[in-house]
Structure formats: structure tokens, C-alpha cells
Amino acid sequence: xxxxxxxxxxxxxxxxxxxxxxxxxxxxxxxxxxxxxxxxxxxxxxxxxxxxxxxxxxxxxxxxxxxxxxxxxxxxxxxxxxxxxxxxxxxxxxxxxxxxxxxxxxxxxxxxxxxxxxxxxxxxxxxxxxxxxxxxxxxxxxxxxxxxxxxxxxxxxxxxxxxxxxxxxxxxxxxxxxxxxxxxxxxxxxxxxxxxxxxxxxxxxxxxxxxxxxxx
Amino acid sequence: xxxxxxxxxxxxxxxxxxxxxxxxxxxxxxxxxxxxxxxxxxxxxxxxxxxxxxxxxx
Amino acid sequence: xxxxxxxxxxxxxxxxxxxxxxxxxxxxxxxxxxxxxxxxxxxxxxxxxxxxxxxxxxxxxxxxxxxxxxxxxxxxxxxxxxxxxxxxxxxxxxxxxxxxxxxxxxxxxxxxxxxxxxxxxxxxxxxxxxxxxxxxxxxxxxxxxxxxxxxxxxxxxxxxxxxxxxxxxxxxxxxxxxxxxxxxxxxxxxx
Amino acid sequence: xxxxxxxxxxxxxxxxxxxxxxxxxxxxxxxxxxxxxxxxxxxxxxxxxxxxxxxxxxxxxxxxxxxxxxxxxxxxxxxxxxxxxxxxxxxxxxxxxxxxxxxxxxxxxxxxxxxxxxxxxxxxxxxxxxxxxxxxxxxxxxxxxxxxxxxxxxxxxxxxxxxxxxxxxxxxxxxxxxxxxxxxxxxxxxxxxxxxxxxxxxxxxxxxxxxxxxxxxxxxx
Numbered sequence: 001x002x003x004x005x006x007x008x009x010x011x012x013x014x015x016x017x018x019x020x021x022x023x024x025x026x027x028x029x030x031x032x033x034x035x036x037x038x039x040x041x042x043x044x045x046x047x048x049x050x051x052x053x054x055x056x057x058x059x060x061x062x063x064x065x066x067x068x069x070x071x072x073x074x075x076x077x078x079x080x081x082x083x084x085x086x087x088x089x090x091x092x093x094x095x096x097x098x099x100x101x102x103x104x105x106x107x108x109x110x111x112x113x114x115x116x117x118x119x120x121x122x123x124x125x126x127x128x129x130x131x132x133x134x135x136x137x138x139x140x141x142x143x144x145x146x147x148x149x150x151x152x153x154x155x156x157x158x159x160x161x162x163x164x165x166x167x168x169x170x171x172x173x174x175x176x177x178x179x180x181x182x183x184x185x186x187x188x189x190x191x192x193x194x195x196x197x198x199x200x201x202x203x204x205x206x207x208x209x210x211x212x213x214x215x216x
Numbered sequence: 217x218x219x220x221x222x223x224x225x226x227x228x229x230x231x232x233x234x235x236x237x238x239x240x241x242x243x244x245x246x247x248x249x250x251x252x253x254x255x256x257x258x259x260x261x262x263x264x265x266x267x268x269x270x271x272x273x274x
Numbered sequence: 275x276x277x278x279x280x281x282x283x284x285x286x287x288x289x290x291x292x293x294x295x296x297x298x299x300x301x302x303x304x305x306x307x308x309x310x311x312x313x314x315x316x317x318x319x320x321x322x323x324x325x326x327x328x329x330x331x332x333x334x335x336x337x338x339x340x341x342x343x344x345x346x347x348x349x350x351x352x353x354x355x356x357x358x359x360x361x362x363x364x365x366x367x368x369x370x371x372x373x374x375x376x377x378x379x380x381x382x383x384x385x386x387x388x389x390x391x392x393x394x395x396x397x398x399x400x401x402x403x404x405x406x407x408x409x410x411x412x413x414x415x416x417x418x419x420x421x422x423x424x425x426x427x428x429x430x431x432x433x434x435x436x437x438x439x440x441x442x443x444x445x446x447x448x449x450x451x452x453x454x455x456x457x458x459x460x461x462x463x464x465x
Numbered sequence: 466x467x468x469x470x471x472x473x474x475x476x477x478x479x480x481x482x483x484x485x486x487x488x489x490x491x492x493x494x495x496x497x498x499x500x501x502x503x504x505x506x507x508x509x510x511x512x513x514x515x516x517x518x519x520x521x522x523x524x525x526x527x528x529x530x531x532x533x534x535x536x537x538x539x540x541x542x543x544x545x546x547x548x549x550x551x552x553x554x555x556x557x558x559x560x561x562x563x564x565x566x567x568x569x570x571x572x573x574x575x576x577x578x579x580x581x582x583x584x585x586x587x588x589x590x591x592x593x594x595x596x597x598x599x600x601x602x603x604x605x606x607x608x609x610x611x612x613x614x615x616x617x618x619x620x621x622x623x624x625x626x627x628x629x630x631x632x633x634x635x636x637x638x639x640x641x642x643x644x645x646x647x648x649x650x651x652x653x654x655x656x657x658x659x660x661x662x663x664x665x666x667x668x669x670x671x672x673x674x675x676x677x678x679x680x681x682x683x684x685x686x
Contacts, residue, residue, distance in 0.1 A: 007364050014355055078326055082345055085325075144610065148603050152593045159586045160607055163579045164614045166291025167621040186287075206610060209527075213602045216327050221486055228487065231497035231557045234562050238486065238500045246503055247660065252547055256666045263673045271683050288597050289678055 004093040012101055019101050022063035026106050029055040030113045039212045047118040049176045052110045053169060056131065060138035061161075063102045065154050067094060067143050072150050078215050088207030089141075091143075094203060099139055107131035120174060123179055128188075130175045133192040140203040149209040171195075275302045276337050277414060277445055282349065282465070283332035285318055292318060293463050294331075300414075303443040305458025307450065314463045316449040317418050323447060324416055330445065344412040346420060350403035354392030358383055358402050361391055365406060373409040381405065381428060397423050408435065415439075417448035430455075467665040474658030481652030489645050490606060498562040501555050503649055507656040508552035509556060509573075513615075515545035515660070519587075520612035523605035534578055535601035536675065539591055540668035544660060546584035572622040579618055583611050597675065 012019055033051045071077045080090050111127040145161025146154070171192060178184045222228045229235050277300050284294035292315035300306050310316050319329040322332060324345055336373055352361055378384050386394060391402065395455045400423045403438045407415055429452075436446055437456035444457070468575060487504035492499040519538045526534040557567040568574070587604055594600035641649070674680050 010360075010364070011353065011356075014353075015358075070353075073349065074353065075347055075351040076353075078347060078349065079345065079351045081326060082324060082343060148590060148607055149593070156589060157591055159582070160590055163583050163618070164588065164610065166579060167614070167617045170621040206606060210603060210606050213599055213606070216599065221490055222487065229501070232491075233502075234496055234498040237498050237558050237562055237631060241501050241504055241558045242482070242486070245508070245551045246553060248547060248551060249663075252544070253666065255664060256663070256670055258664070260670045260673065263670065264678065267673070267677050270677075288595075289676055 001089050001093060004090055007098060008090075008093050008097045009101070012097055018063070018066055022059045022102055023109060025062060026059040026109055027114040028054055029058065030109070034117075049114060050173065052114055052131075053134075054174050055112045056106060056110055056135070057138060057165060057169060060103070060135060061105050061142045061154075061158060063098065063106075064139055064143040064146050065081055066173050067098060067155070068147050068207075069150055072211075072214060075210060081215060082211070089202050091147075091204040091207045091211070093199075095143065095200065096140060098143075099136055103139055104132055105137035105157075107135050126179050126185060129189060130172065130179070130192065133189070133196050134172050134175075136197055137192075138165055140199045141165045141168070144203060144207050144210070147207045147214075149212050150211075275299075277302060277341060278337070279335045280323070281332055281335075283317060283319075283322060283329045283334065284325045285322065285327075286330045287318075296332075296461070296463070298459075298461050300445050300447060302413075302445055303440055304445055305440050306445075306447045306458065307452075307458045307460045308448065308463065309460055310449075310463035316463060319463065320345075320347070320416055320418050320441055320447065320449060325458065338413075342410075342412040343414045343416060344407045344410050345416045345418075346403055346407045347418045350399060351406070352391055352399055352403055354390065356391060357389060357390055358394075361402060362409075364407060369412050370454060373411070374405055377405040377409050380431070397425060397428075400424060401428060404432065408439075414445040414446070414447070417446070419449055419451070421450050421452050421454075467662045467669075470658050470665065471662035474655055474660075474662055476655070478655030478659055481648045481650075481655050485645070485648035485652060490642075490681055492645075495563050498559060499645075501559040502645075503652045505552060505555040505559060506649060507579065507653040508555060510576060510653060511656060511660055512545065512549040512552045515541055515548065516580065516584075516608075516612065516615065517607050517632055519545065523608035523612075526601065526605045527609065532601075535605060537664075537668055538587075539601070539605060540671040541664055542584055542587050542591075543666050544663055544667060546581060546588065548575060548660065549581040549584060553581060572619070576615075576619045576622050577579050580615070587611070 018130065033055070034048075068077070071080075077087070077090075081087065084090070107128055110131050111124055114127055115121055115124055141161050141164045142157070143162070145157035145159075148160050149156035171188075175185075175188045175192065178188050222231075229239070231238055279299035281297050283296045285292045286294075296319070298306065308316050308319060318327060322329050324343060324364060325334070325336075353364070356364070358378065362371075362378075378387055381404075383398060383405075386398065391399060394402070404420065407417065420432060424432065433455045436448075436454070440446060440456065440458070448454075482503055486500050489500070491497055519541050522534040522537045522541070525531045526538070553574070556577070560569065561567050587607055590607055591600045591604045594603070673682060
């Protein structure tokens with residue numbers, strides 16, 4: 001497991017486009033959204049959060065897109081299967097690495113943008129933790145979609161995993177409301193972390209079953 | 217319970233202004249179901265024909 | 275000592291038969307040369323032997339459960355954005371390292387070892403993949419078309435190396451369109 | 466077997482619909498537009514039932530490697546998509562006279578729409594692989610994950626304010642007059658038989674397609 005985490009983080013750090021790309025895309029999207037609205041007419045801070053939620057979802061998808069594809073294309077997955085007879089470890093370590101190197105930075109970028117758009121500065125840790133947790137969920141779901149459609153293009157991955165991600169979006173919206181009104185925040189964060197843990201434990205099993213089917 | 221709810225044929229069609237919705241929904245749905253039955257049966261016939269040709273030739 | 279025995283292996287894809295009722299076994303220090311025309315299922319047979327693919331019928335029996343196997347398939351598991359050295363370091367522990375360096379030198383990859391692998395030629399990448407397989411000192415190696423894309427000298431080198439390894443009681447299973455120069459069992463797949 | 470089932474289905478469905486559309490009394494709130502219920506409710510019920518059926522098949526396929534189960538999933542999915550489409554379509558038409566709008570981002574409409582997209586996703590996934598056994602297994606995995614998600618989607622969308630009327634039939638008693646309930650139940654049964662016969666037909670087509678090289682197919686034809 002430690003070996004896998006080390007090699008995966010080394011591989012990811014060498015792929016600038018895979019870890020820096022999504023973060024830059026998120027920044028660009030967050031800049032682009034206010035430009036498309038007539039700011040004088042609306043209070044941007046009221047619905048800025050939903051912009052962040054949606055762009056976070058897109059970014060999570062983009063960043064998981066190449067998660068298994070490269071290893072599948074060049075045969076590393078087969079080699080890994082020969083070593084371990086199973087993909088659970090590699091999926092879990094990849095997931096942890098991706099969340100750590102991409103998920104947490106984009107959660108930070110998202111919460112910083114929220115602060116610059118009128119949210120209270122004291123809410124920063126709350127927003128950040130919620131975005132982190134939702135990133136864990138989104139990364140798991142989208143990498144499931146990508147594992148299903150591994151070399152068939154991103155379109156299929158979106159189509160299969162986006163319906164599954166909608167509850168996360170709703171949960172996020174719910175969490176935002178509790179931040180805005182300052183009530184019930186802790187119950188929702190406990191709920192979210194519980195769900196994240198369950199998903200983080202179970203989803204790699206499902207993903208590794210899908211990968212096993214692919215190399216079969 | 218078994219009395220017809222409408223008095224004239226026009227009333228059945230019109231349904232106090234709601235007829236268009238009711239009849240539209242029923243007709244299109246029936247059309248969809250019938251079409252899917254026909255398409256499936258046609259395709260079964262086609263594939264049987266193909267199998268028979270293959271069978272005869274090889 | 276018997277390592278692998280296969281009984282009546284059949285494989286079919288999309289309900290079409292690829293091959294059926296193949297039986298063979300592989301002993302220690304034995305080579306198995308799998309011969310067959312294109313599309314006869316040579317690569318699939320190798321993957322069945324490795325346990326990656328499940329056969330439609332029949333059974334593969336491994337006499338030793340944790341047999342160290344190393345495999346080179348059509349996909350060579352080489353990362354194009356890393357240098358050859360980094361590629362090897364992803365896989366090797368300390369013991370394999372010296373051997374890998376020796377082979378880099380032997381196959382003439384020493385002077386490109388710090389370039390990006392994606393910039394190397396097909397043959398050079400193939401050599402790198404071979405080094406990965408050969409230098410990890412397994413008990414058995416499985417090679418899918420190892421001679422394709424190699425120059426004459428490397429071809430000879432590989433043949434000699436495989437022969438030498440056979441003498442050292444390693445087992446080798448491989449497919450090829452070129453008859454190997456060393457002696458081994460031949461299994462021909464017919465459709 | 467399928468002609469009998471089809472006959473039973475269509476006869477029952479016609480009895481239910483004619484009773485419902487022509488003989489059932491007018492609803493005092495919604496007027497005559499409520500007569501869409503005899504199509505809409507059965508369609509919505511089967512939109513979900515077919516998915517649950519598929520998930521049972523998927524489990525059978527994953528656990529016991531029953532090939533037939535995968536065939537059933539593949540042939541049930543288009544029917545599910547069709548009936549979900551009918552449910553959505555009839556619901557939105559019904560919405561025009563009742564709510565004054567044909568679409569609302571309401572809990573049950575949204576989750577039915579998501580269900581529809583999931584059916585299409587399953588079909589697309591299966592269609593994009595040349596190795597059909599792989600496609601079968603990946604499809605089963607997706608169906609199982611989807612069925613876990615289905616109640617979650619429903620519950621989570623329920624958090625939105627709901628415009629939709631509460632379910633007319635439930636196990637704890639119905640909020641609907643017997644003169645309307647009877648034709649509704651009959652049309653549910655009728656649509657069920659019709660869909661089963663369509664399912665038999667479409668699975669026959671799919672099995673013929675998949676196994677056309679096998680001996681028994683040649684003898685059967």
C-alpha cells in the first residue's frame with residue numbers, strides 16, 4: 001500500500017496537466033461565471049455558491065478522467081493485477097492521492113472564491129470542510145463512471161456517473177443553506193463525513209470489479 | 217359506478233376542455249407501445265430469416 | 275517439477291469459439307513456444323495462463339500458488355512521461371536495480387536513460403520493457419511476441435539470454451512468429 | 466406463451482382504460498384531466514419496477530454468472546426507458562391543466578427524469594463495447610450501483626419543496642375513491658401483462674441476436 005501511494009504520487013506529480021490542469025480550469029470557470037452575468041442587476045453572493053458547486057462538479061470530473069485510462073492503455077493495470085490479484089489497494093491509493101493533490105486544492109480555491117464574493121470570512125473553515133468532503137464523494141463517483149467507460153471517452157463516463165452525483169449536489173446545497181442561516185451545520189457535516197467514509201470504503205471495491213472486467 | 221360520465225360524444229371528445237390533454241396522452245402512449253411491439257417483431261422476423269439463410273448455405 | 279498444468283482449455287468470445295480443448299503443462303526449466311496464425315488466440319492463451327482472463331471451459335492448475343511471474347504483453351507498461359530510469363525505479367526494489375542497470379548498458383540504452391521514454395523509438399521502448407521483465411528475476415516469464423521490433427543484435431542477445439535462463443531453471447512461455455534458436459516445446463493452436 | 470399474455474394484457478388494459486376514461490366519475494378538484502392517472506400511475510410504477518427487476522437480474526449475473534440474467538437486463542432496459550418516457554410525458558401533459566406548467570423541478574418528476582437518463586446510460590454503456598461479455602458485466606455493475614442510488618436520489622430530491630400530490634395508492638390505505646381505484650388497479654395489471662409480453666418478445670430478439678451461431682438456435686428457427 002505504501003509502495004503504491006509512493007509510486008502513484010510520483011506519477012501524478014510528473015503529470016502537470018493532470019493535477020495543475022483541473023485547478024486552473026476551476027479558477028478560469030469561476031472567473032468566467034461572473035463575467036457572463038450583469039453584476040449590477042443581481043446580488044452575486046446569493047447564488048455564487050451554486051456556481052462553485054457546479055464548477056466543482058465539472059472539475060472533479062475532469063480530474064478523474066485520466067485516473068485509470070493511462071494505466072489501462074499502457075498495460076500497467078495488468079502488471080498490477082499479476083502482483084496483487086486485486087485492484088482494491090491501487091484504487092484506494094489512487095483515490096487518496098487524487099483527493100489529496102487535486103481535491104483539497106480545488107476545495108480551497110472554491111472556498112477562497114466564495115470569500116471574495118461576499119461570504120463571511122469566519123465561515124471559511126466550514127465551507128472548506130464541506131467542499132473537501134463533497135470532493136471525496138464526487139471523486140469516488142466520477143472515477144466509478146470513468147472506470148466503467150475506461151477507454152471509451154469521457155462522454156460515457158459522465159452519462160453513467162452524473163445521475164449518481166446529483167444527491168451529492170443536493171446535499172451540498174443543503175449544507176450551504178445551513179451555513180448561511182447558521183443552524184444545523186454540525187449534523188450535516190457529521191452526515192457528510194459518514195457518507196464519505198462509507199463511499200470511500202465501498203466504492204473502490206466496485207471500481208476494482210469494473211477494472212477487473214476491463215482487463216479480462 | 218358503472219354509469220357513463222358523459223352524455224354526448226362531443227362531451228367525450230371535449231371533456232370540458234381537458235379532452236385534448238387526455239386524448240393526446242393516451243394516443244401517443246398507445247402509439248409508442250404499438251410501435252415498439254411492431255419493431256421488435258419485425259426485427260425477430262429479420263434475424264430468423266438471416267439465420268435460415270446462413271443455415272442453408274453453411 | 276511441474277509448475278502449470280492446463281486441461282482442456284477452451285475460450286470463446288461473443289459466443290464464437292477461438293480455440294478448444296488445449297492441454298499442456300510446463301515444468302521448471304522448460305520453454306513453451308506457442309505457435310499459431312494471426313487471430314488464433316495466442317495472446318489470449320497467455321493471458322489465460324497468467325490468470326488475467328478466465329477460460330470459458332477447462333482449468334489451469336498452478337502447482338505453486340505464489341509463483342513469481344513476469345509478463346510482457348502487447349502493452350508494455352512503460353510510462354512515456356518518465357525517463358527509462360524512472361520507469362524501472364517504479365517497479366524495482368534495490369536487488370533488481372543493479373541487474374537493470376547492467377541490462378541498460380548491454381542493450382545500448384545507457385546514453386538515453388535520462389530522456390523521456392516517449393521520445394525513444396519503438397525498438398528502444400521494447401528493449402526497456404524487456405529489461406523490466408528480465409531483470410526482476412522471476413521464476414517464470416511470459417512473453418507475447420518478444421522478438422517483434424528488435425534489431426538483429428538484440429534478437430540474438432535475447433535468444434541467448436532466454437536459453438541461458440532456461441538452463442538456470444527458469445520457465446519461459448512465449449508466442450512468436452519467428453522460430454527461436456534455442457530448444458523448447460512447441461504448442462500449435464489451430465482454429 | 467407471449468400471445469396469451471399479450472391478449473390478457475391488452476384486454477385488461479382496455480377494460481381499465483375504458484372504465485377509467487369513460488365511466489369513472491369526474492374528479493371534483495382536477496376535472497376530467499385526472500383521467501390521465503390511468504396511464505400515468507401504471508407507467509410510473511413500472512418505470513421503477515423494471516429497474517428493480519433489472520437489479521435482481523444484475524445481482525444474479527454478478528454472483529452466479531447466469532448469462533440469461535444479463536440478456537434479460539439488456540432486453541428490459543429499452544422497455545424501461547420507454548415506459549419511463551411515457552410516465553414523464555403523461556405527467557408533464559397532466560401538469561398543464563392542473564398546475565399550469567408542464568415542467569416543475571419537483572421531487573418525483575426530477576427523480577423520474579434521472580431514472581430515464583440512467584436507463585439510457587445503461588443502454589449506451591452496453592452498446593459501446595465490442596466484447597459483449599465484458600459489456601454484460603459492466604452493465605450489471607452499473608445497474609447495481611444505480612439501484613443503491615435510486616432511493617438516495619429520491620430521498621434527497623424529496624428535500625426540495627414538493628408540488629406533486631402524494632402517492633394515490635399506498636399500503637396504509639388509499640386516498641382515492643373506489644370508483645376510481647378499481648379501474649386504476651385493473652390498468653396497472655393490464656399494463657403489467659402487456660409489458661411482460663413485450664419483454665418476452667424483446668428478450669427473444671436479443672437472445673437470437675447473441676446466440677445466432679449456436680446449434681440450438683438453428684434448430685429452433
